[in-house]
Amino acid sequence: xxxxxxxxxxxxxxxxxxxxxxxxxxxxxxxxxxxxxxxxxxxxxxxxxxxxxxxxxxxxxxxxxxxxxxxxxxxxxxxxxxxxxxxxxxxxxxxxxxxxxxxxxxxxxxxxxxxxxxxxxxxxxxxxxxxxxxxxxxxxxxxxxxxxxxxxxxxxxxxxxxxxxxxxxxxxxxxxxxxxxxxxxxxxxxxxxxxxxxxxxxxxxxxxxxxxxxxxxxxxxxxxxxxxxxxxxxxxxxxxxxxxxxxxxxxxxxxxxxxxxxxxxxxxxxxxxxxxxxxxxxxxxxxxxxxxxxxxxxxxxxxxx
Amino acid sequence: xxxxxxxxxxxxxxxxxxxxxxxxxxxxxxxxxxxxxxxxxxxxxxxxxxxxxxxxxxxxxxxxxxxxxxxxxxxxxxxxxxxxxxxxxxxxxxxxxxxxxxxxxxxxxxxxxxxxxxxxxxxxxxxxxxxxxxxxxxxxxxxxxxxxxxxxxxxxxxxxxxxxxxxxxxxxxxxxxxxxxxxxxxxxxxxxxxxxxxxxxxxxxxxxxxxxxxxxxxxxxxxxxxxxxxxxxxxxxxxxxxxxxxxxxxxxxxxxxxxxxxxxxxxxxxxxxxxxxxxxxxxxxxxxxxxxxxxxxxxxxxxxx
Numbered sequence: 001x002x003x004x005x006x007x008x009x010x011x012x013x014x015x016x017x018x019x020x021x022x023x024x025x026x027x028x029x030x031x032x033x034x035x036x037x038x039x040x041x042x043x044x045x046x047x048x049x050x051x052x053x054x055x056x057x058x059x060x061x062x063x064x065x066x067x068x069x070x071x072x073x074x075x076x077x078x079x080x081x082x083x084x085x086x087x088x089x090x091x092x093x094x095x096x097x098x099x100x101x102x103x104x105x106x107x108x109x110x111x112x113x114x115x116x117x118x119x120x121x122x123x124x125x126x127x128x129x130x131x132x133x134x135x136x137x138x139x140x141x142x143x144x145x146x147x148x149x150x151x152x153x154x155x156x157x158x159x160x161x162x163x164x165x166x167x168x169x170x171x172x173x174x175x176x177x178x179x180x181x182x183x184x185x186x187x188x189x190x191x192x193x194x195x196x197x198x199x200x201x202x203x204x205x206x207x208x209x210x211x212x213x214x215x216x217x218x219x220x221x222x223x224x225x226x227x228x229x230x231x232x233x234x235x236x237x238x239x240x241x242x243x244x245x246x247x248x249x250x251x252x253x254x255x256x257x258x259x260x261x262x263x264x265x266x267x268x269x270x271x272x273x274x275x276x277x278x279x280x281x282x283x284x285x286x287x288x289x290x291x292x293x294x295x296x297x298x299x300x301x302x303x304x305x
Numbered sequence: 306x307x308x309x310x311x312x313x314x315x316x317x318x319x320x321x322x323x324x325x326x327x328x329x330x331x332x333x334x335x336x337x338x339x340x341x342x343x344x345x346x347x348x349x350x351x352x353x354x355x356x357x358x359x360x361x362x363x364x365x366x367x368x369x370x371x372x373x374x375x376x377x378x379x380x381x382x383x384x385x386x387x388x389x390x391x392x393x394x395x396x397x398x399x400x401x402x403x404x405x406x407x408x409x410x411x412x413x414x415x416x417x418x419x420x421x422x423x424x425x426x427x428x429x430x431x432x433x434x435x436x437x438x439x440x441x442x443x444x445x446x447x448x449x450x451x452x453x454x455x456x457x458x459x460x461x462x463x464x465x466x467x468x469x470x471x472x473x474x475x476x477x478x479x480x481x482x483x484x485x486x487x488x489x490x491x492x493x494x495x496x497x498x499x500x501x502x503x504x505x506x507x508x509x510x511x512x513x514x515x516x517x518x519x520x521x522x523x524x525x526x527x528x529x530x531x532x533x534x535x536x537x538x539x540x541x542x543x544x545x546x547x548x549x550x551x552x553x554x555x556x557x558x559x560x561x562x563x564x565x566x567x568x569x570x571x572x573x574x575x576x577x578x579x580x581x582x583x584x585x586x587x588x589x590x591x592x593x594x595x596x597x598x599x600x601x602x603x604x605x606x607x608x609x610x
Contacts, residue, residue, distance in 0.1 A: 039610065086486050181391050184529050205510035206524070217524030217601050219511070224489050243610060256604040290606045296522050297602050299561040301595045305344065305548060 001139070001245045002066075005032050006045040006106050006131045007121025007234070009052070009070065010078040014273065017086050018227045024274040025056055027078065028121035028144065031231035034278045035238025035265040036119075037063040038286060040245035043112045045069035045131065049077040049100045059279070068109045075100040088229045088270075089203045108134035117245040119237060120164070122146050125157040132163050140250060142166040142241050143195070144233070150177050158193055165250075167195035168237050171202050183208060184215065197255065199240065201233050209259050216256045221267035221293060228273045232266040235278065239265030264289045306444070306550045307371075310337050311350040311411050311436045312426025312539070314357070314375065315383040319578065322391050323532045329579040330361055332383065333426035333449065336536035339583045340543025340570040341424075342368040343591060345550035348417045350374035350436060354382040354405045364584070373414045380405040393534045393575075394508045413439035422550040424542060425469070427451050430462040437468050445555060447471040447546050448500070449538070455482050463498055470555075472500035473542050476507050488513060489520065502560065504545065506538050512564050521561045526572035526598060533578045537571040540583065544570030569594045 007029030013022045029046040036042050043066040048056070052072060060067050081095040106127055116139040120128040125145065132141060143164040149157050150173060157177075161167065167190055171183065178186040187198040187210030198210040206219040240262030247254045264286055271277040312334030318327045334351040341347045348371040353361070357377060365372050386400040411432055421444040425433040430450065437446065448469040454462050455478060462482075466472065472495055476488065483491040492503040492515030503515040511524040545567030552559045569591055576582040 182529055184527055202510065205507065208527070215527050215601055217527070219522035219524065222489055222520050222522070224487055246610065253605065257606065260604055260606065261610065287609065294606050296520055299565055300558065301562065301565065301599050304592065305551065305566065
């Protein structure tokens with residue numbers, strides 16, 4: 001089933017301890033779309049400027065991503081400049097140029113109106129709500145956000161969350177949003193606002209999912225070589241929502257598998273800069289890493305010790 | 306099979322966001338011994354002062370801990386004063402009084418000389434080596450250490466490590482010890498020094514174990530109510546070594562189970578101050594939590610998606 005995603009398409013300039021790139025393709029919409037496309041058809045809603053190259057559009061087409069909702073308008077494409085220290089856990093933003101993103105008013109093409117799965121990438125919660133209002137009864141809605149919106153638009157964010165089924169954010173954002181340090185307790189606060197399922201991203205420490213009393217914890221896949229954590233969260237969301245849309249099922253078992261596929265896509269994404277690794281990964285590599293995940297976490301418990 | 310442990314027995318004064326206690330029983334030797342005693346007989350080597358109360362000795366006896374190696378000498382028992390912030394991840398040491406621990410020269414009673422399993426708690430690596438030299442060919446040796454010894458006695462520590470099979474330390478200590486940020490790579494450096502198995506404790510994020518190329522990752526058990534993280538690492542080590550000694554086997558499957566039993570003991574330990582929860586926990590509660598761990602981490606992967 002098709003997934004509608006709204007998010008950013010950007011040029012990133014990134015420096016990590018392992019290298020440096022200038023103005024390469026990035027943005028939440030890009031990472032999500034490519035990661036999700038391995039599982040399900042994707043419809044992208046985003047905006048780029050006149051400077052956006054044909055190769056970018058061709059990349060999306062290569063992954064069969066529907067870009068009828070990707071608007072090219074006068075002006076420059078959104079730019080982000082960031083840097084990571086040796087822990088790679090948190091980006092330091094050095095510069096943000098919103099450019100055409102500043103006046104982005106997402107318009108859903110008629111052909112997108114019936115989308116069963118929706119992912120609201122990390123943009124202004126007011127715009128997230130506007131996107132949702134244009135989609136007819138989606139089967140489920142997943143959503144990301146960030147500290148900036150939690151601080152600057154808390155009420156607008158809560159209004160959007162009231163229409164969301166799954167919130168996918170990192171642990172510090174959960175704590176900032178709920179003012180509760182304990183994640184299990186925080187998940188109940190968030191469930192009252194709307195999202196019954198909370199997926200907490202913890203970077204190198206993996207993911208925890210809270211689903212009406214059931215908790216699932218998965219480590220991050222241990223990599224020896226990482227290049228660039230940019231886009232890890234959106235690649236996770238792409239694998240996660242992509243798998244759920246493919247399975248057509250949102251029970252606890254499918255959600256757990258979705259966390260693993262999301263973690264696998266994130267682990268590939270960080271191996272190289274930009275979307276380079278996602279561009280080259282194969283279905284059998286994805287499946288192999290899922291089995292390695294099983295091996296990584298497997299143990300037996302007997303009835304007595 | 307019996308486990309010989311050398312470590313501290315102390316009076317701790319601890320403040321956490323959830324309460325405050327003064328001069329209660331603590332120390333690596335205490336937490337380890339009580340946690341391990343649920344699985345295997347324990348022989349404790351440590352020192353206390355004249356002020357150590359009978360109730361302390363009775364507690365160890367209640368858990369069938371052999372305390373012929375626990376020396377009571379003139380002077381005051383080791384004291385530690387610490388505080389935790391809201392993250393509970395790291396203690397701030399406010400005061401340390403070594404007292405009788407300052408001149409501690411561990412002497413292994415003759416009845417301890419044949420101990421198949423040895424745990425070297427976090428004490429001076431020179432003393433750890435002295436303990437080892439008094440034990441006849443143990444089946445395996447596990448060891449803890451801390452930033453203080455890594456910085457002040459790196460050569461002595463490496464000499465001790467050359468006689469150790471399993472090193473159990475936290476992630477920041479692994480990075481400080483090896484000067485390598487990537488834990489998989491760090492595990493290979495440590496294996497060259499001696500310990501073929503590295504168990505990395507990550508506090509609220511769980512545990513990773515590196516065993517000759519095989520990696521196992523386990524989350525921490527998600528608790529809603531925590532009181533005091535003091536002793537979590539030693540309770541983990543107690544459950545871990547205790548289970549291995551009971552199973553009599555050190556293959557990868559047993560090591561993975563041992564990580565889970567260790568994590569279970571740590572999770573009980575932090576529920577209350579001091580050893581209070583370990584004093585009341587039952588075998589069936591331990592076993593139940595192991596099954597909850599299985600539920601927490603379980604997922605299925607099919608051959609295709």
